[in-house]
Amino acid sequence: MYRLLVTGQKGQIGQAIRDRIQDQGWDVLFTDIDTLDITNAKQVQSVFKRFKPDVVVNASGYTDVDKAEYDTAAAESINAYGVYLLAIQCHNFGALFIHFSTEYIFSGHGRRAYLEDDTPTPLNVYGRTKLQGEQYIKTYLSRYIIIRTSWVFSEYGQNFVTTMLSLSRETAPIRVVNDQIGCPTYAGDLANLVVDIAKDYHAETGRYRFGDYNFCSDSDSDSDSDSDSDSDSDRNSGVSWFDFAYAVFEELDKYKPGEQGRCLIGVTSEEYASIATRPKNGILDCHKISLIFRPSDWRCKLRHVIAITMT
Numbered sequence: 001m002y003r004l005l006v007t008g009q010k011g012q013i014g015q016a017i018r019d020r021i022q023d024q025g026w027d028v029l030f031t032d033i034d035t036l037d038i039t040n041a042k043q044v045q046s047v048f049k050r051f052k053p054d055v056v057v058n059a060s061g062y063t064d065v066d067k068a069e070y071d072t073a074a075a076e077s078i079n080a081y082g083v084y085l086l087a088i089q090c091h092n093f094g095a096l097f098i099h100f101s102t103e104y105i106f107s108g109h110g111r112r113a114y115l116e117d118d119t120p121t122p123l124n125v126y127g128r129t130k131l132q133g134e135q136y137i138k139t140y141l142s143r144y145i146i147i148r149t150s151w152v153f154s155e156y157g158q159n160f161v162t163t164m165l166s167l168s169r170e171t172a173p174i175r176v177v178n179d180q181i182g183c184p185t186y187a188g189d190l191a192n193l194v195v196d197i198a199k200d201y202h203a204e205t206g207r208y209r210f211g212d213y214n215f216c217s218d219s220d221s222d223s224d225s226d227s228d229s230d231s232d233s234d235r236n237s238g239v240s241w242f243d244f245a246y247a248v249f250e251e252l253d254k255y256k257p258g259e260q261g262r263c264l265i266g267v268t269s270e271e272y273a274s275i276a277t278r279p280k281n282g283i284l285d286c287h288k289i290s291l292i293f294r295p296s297d298w299r300c301k302l303r304h305v306i307a308i309t310m311t
């Protein structure tokens with residue numbers, strides 16, 4: 001039977017994968033830090049030896065961007081060393097490695113959207129450790145797919161949308177940066193992509209070549225209709241965190257009237273002063289993957305996430 005090993009199953013992408021991979025008739029081993037700590041060489045080796053995966057999906061990671069600035073050893077261990085251990089075993093067992101990376105590997109100093117081949121120059125520890133993880137994969141493996149994505153939100157765990165929903169319960173005005181732009185991505189889209197890649201690999205149809213793919217949810221509000229008229233240049237033009245927060249409150253207003261008028265204050269990154277520096281431009285050019293796989297519209301998925309959370 002086709003065997004898939006998933007790490008980080010309790011995270012938001014891990015849970016979304018779990019929801020969507022169950023019905024495929026594959027033998028899937030879901031793990032998290034309590035059953036497979038990816039930084040524990042012996043555990044990694046023993047799980048591979050026992051399970052002999054055909055595909056490994058690494059949905060684990062150290063994702064607290066601010067904390068990584070002072071908890072650097074832990075971030076390096078999980079985002080770089082753990083990825084190295086998985087890559088070595090994927091090489092030994094001939095498994096395909098599917099891994100998630102981030103737009104935070106880029107500086108965001110440029111104005112255009114980042115392409116897969118652009119040179120990464122991370123501004124913060126999280127981005128640097130994620131880049132190290134990518135480099136290990138590329139050094140030790142040829143059979144890998146790295147999905148670079150951004151601003152992941154879902155109905156699970158903690159993310160920017162759930163943070164905004166928590167803040168909405170307080171009375172103080174909410175200050176949100178308006179000079180960092182990026183592309184929100186629904187975790188369910190990433191999970192559907194993983195299933196599609198795994199299916200393709202199993203069937204040997206060769207639609208996905210090994211390598212890097214940028215992937216974000218769509219920013220075109222017509223994308224869930226049958227219209228194919230929208231051009232790729234209209235896609236992924238990005239929004240600011242402030243715009244994203246505004247969209248959350250706009251949606252929340254349907255359940256708690258008055259929320260849209262809440263006091264959201266746009267501030268600059270300098271005014272907000274978070275611990276880690278984030279790229280001002282985090283837009284990923286998703287043209288390469290759009291020829292193979294189509295994501296959904298993030299506003300439509302935001303509606304879905306808020307509906308689930310509020311009912």
Ligand SMILES: NC(=O)C1=CN([C@@H]2O[C@H](COP(=O)(O)OP(=O)(O)OC[C@H]3O[C@@H](n4cnc5c(N)ncnc54)[C@H](OP(=O)(O)O)[C@@H]3O)[C@@H](O)[C@H]2O)C=CC1
Nearest residue numbers: 008010011012013033037038060061063100101102151152
């Ligand atoms: N969220 C985002 O916006 C983006 C995420 N990514 C990448 O996608 C991946 C998944 O992200 P997301 O689902 O949001 O992250 P989450 O933080 O929601 O989930 C990560 C999971 O990994 C687990 N984990 C931590 N350390 C280990 C370890 N040593 N061994 C095994 N599991 C471990 C965590 O467990 P615990 O909670 O107990 O620590 C958690 O369950 C990460 O690699 C991240 O860098 C890429 C781009 C954007």
Ligand SMILES: Cc1cn([C@H]2C[C@H](O)[C@@H](COP(=O)(O)OP(=O)(O)O[C@H]3O[C@@H](C)C(=O)[C@@H](O)[C@H]3O)O2)c(=O)[nH]c1=O
Nearest residue numbers: 063065102149150151152160163175176177241272278
């Ligand atoms: C909570 C909050 C954040 N912000 C700012 C801080 C920051 O610049 C931006 C986002 O903050 P967060 O800490 O929620 O998100 P952050 O952890 O920066 O999100 C990133 O996570 C990692 C894992 C990724 O890989 C990235 O793609 C991206 O999703 O919004 C505000 O302006 N106001 C607020 O109330």
